[in-house]
Amino acid sequence: EEAPIYMATVSAPTNIACIKYWGKADKHWNTPTNDSVSVTLDQSDLRAVTTAAASSKFTQDRLWLNGIEDEGAPTNKRFRACVDGVLKLAKNPQKWKGCKIHVSSYNTFPTAAGLASSAAGYAALVAAMSALVDAQEEFPGQLSTLARQGSGSACRSLYGGFVAWRKGGEKEDWSDSLAQQVQDEHHWPELRALILVVSDAKKDTSSTAGMSTSVATSTLLQHRIDKVVPDRMIEIEKAFSEKDFEAFGKVTMRDSNQFHAVCMDTYPPIFYMNDISRMVVRIVHAYNAWAGEIRAAYTFDAGPNAVLYTLDQYVVEVGALMKHYFPETGAVSDYINNAEYIEQVQK
Ligand code: PMV
Numbered sequence: 001e002e003a004p005i006y007m008a009t010v011s012a013p014t015n016i017a018c019i020k021y022w023g024k025a026d027k028h029w030n031t032p033t034n035d036s037v038s039v040t041l042d043q044s045d046l047r048a049v050t051t052a053a054a055s056s057k058f059t060q061d062r063l064w065l066n067g068i069e070d071e072g073a074p075t076n077k078r079f080r081a082c083v084d085g086v087l088k089l090a091k092n093p094q095k096w097k098g099c100k101i102h103v104s105s106y107n108t109f110p111t112a113a114g115l116a117s118s119a120a121g122y123a124a125l126v127a128a129m130s131a132l133v134d135a136q137e138e139f140p141g142q143l144s145t146l147a148r149q150g151s152g153s154a155c156r157s158l159y160g161g162f163v164a165w166r167k168g169g170e171k172e173d174w175s176d177s178l179a180q181q182v183q184d185e186h187h188w189p190e191l192r193a194l195i196l197v198v199s200d201a202k203k204d205t206s207s208t209a210g211m212s213t214s215v216a217t218s219t220l221l222q223h224r225i226d227k228v229v230p231d232r233m234i235e236i237e238k239a240f241s242e243k244d245f246e247a248f249g250k251v252t253m254r255d256s257n258q259f260h261a262v263c264m265d266t267y268p269p270i271f272y273m274n275d276i277s278r279m280v281v282r283i284v285h286a287y288n289a290w291a292g293e294i295r296a297a298y299t300f301d302a303g304p305n306a307v308l309y310t311l312d313q314y315v316v317e318v319g320a321l322m323k324h325y326f327p328e329t330g331a332v333s334d335y336i337n338n339a340e341y342i343e344q345v346q347k
Helices: 077-088 117-133 142-150 152-158 207-217 219-241 245-265 275-291 312-325 333-337
Strands: 006-013 015-019 024-026 036-040 047-055 062-065 100-107 162-166 178-183 191-196 296-299 306-311
Touching: 006 117, 006 152, 015 152, 015 219, 015 245, 015 296, 024 207, 036 152, 036 219, 047 117, 077 117, 077 142, 100 117, 117 142, 117 152, 142 152, 142 178, 152 162, 152 178, 162 219, 178 219, 191 312, 207 245, 219 245, 245 296, 245 306, 275 296, 275 306, 275 312, 306 312
Parallel strands: 062 100
Antiparallel strands: 006 047, 015 036, 036 162, 047 100, 162 178, 191 306, 296 306
């Protein structure tokens, strides 16, 4: 009789940080030097769709990314941490003993362009494995500690809404470095995110390499960790909980700016934003000044693409503004041509 193939398919959305994670405290456990918090783009097409399959007739673990096999994956530390970590939590571990795992994952958006494709990817890997083997968490957030070992920011994509990653460090095995939902996806339905794809080219400095150089050389980073982030976490969680866009937008923009200032303070410096990114910053500030209130807030990760947070009532205005400055043949044409890149983050 032929051995069965067990399968589970899930999709996980990306998340965009408002208070940025930048700097590793423990390289082995992949834990951060500071807390961070992000919005999960629940309703967006910026997702990873992942199938995990297990069978005793498979001869080895294998991974395909966007249809192309990644031969190094089965021995890759990040992949192993996620797959083996979930297998340990299987409801019926015996069932999977003689099985090998096949994983196939698709991104619905440009990979490695600072749109947090790794966040969605590793969250989907952990979620697919978890669905496959019916994983049982021993404490809330345990699965996020596995996703975090794939890619730090991935831990935040396991929950919807507004999600914090508590840096942890009280426990020796860093099991307290995990994601925690601050507010769920129903809390602030008027909040929207617009993604401006400035470039879909691969970023030139990986976040892991960049963080390591920043930790080693940037004195601003140390100041940020000690003196800036703790207060900002309190401030932004309050703003989000009270749906105070003025406060939420301001701290989001300031934290993006400080993250990129840390990159500049790194030696040699790292440049993720480009001329178009800086133009977006200036347009947003001019727009908010004209409105007499904060109606849009930008944030940039490890790449030139902009994410604009705004409210439902201003999304057409902000979209039109961007279209005016970046017409279809212009620098952010992908955004203009792809209506699905204008995303409602929550419904
Ligand atoms: O999860 P990583 O290793 O790809 O790092 C993500 C870093 C930022 O996107 C710049 C910030 C964040 O908190 O997501």
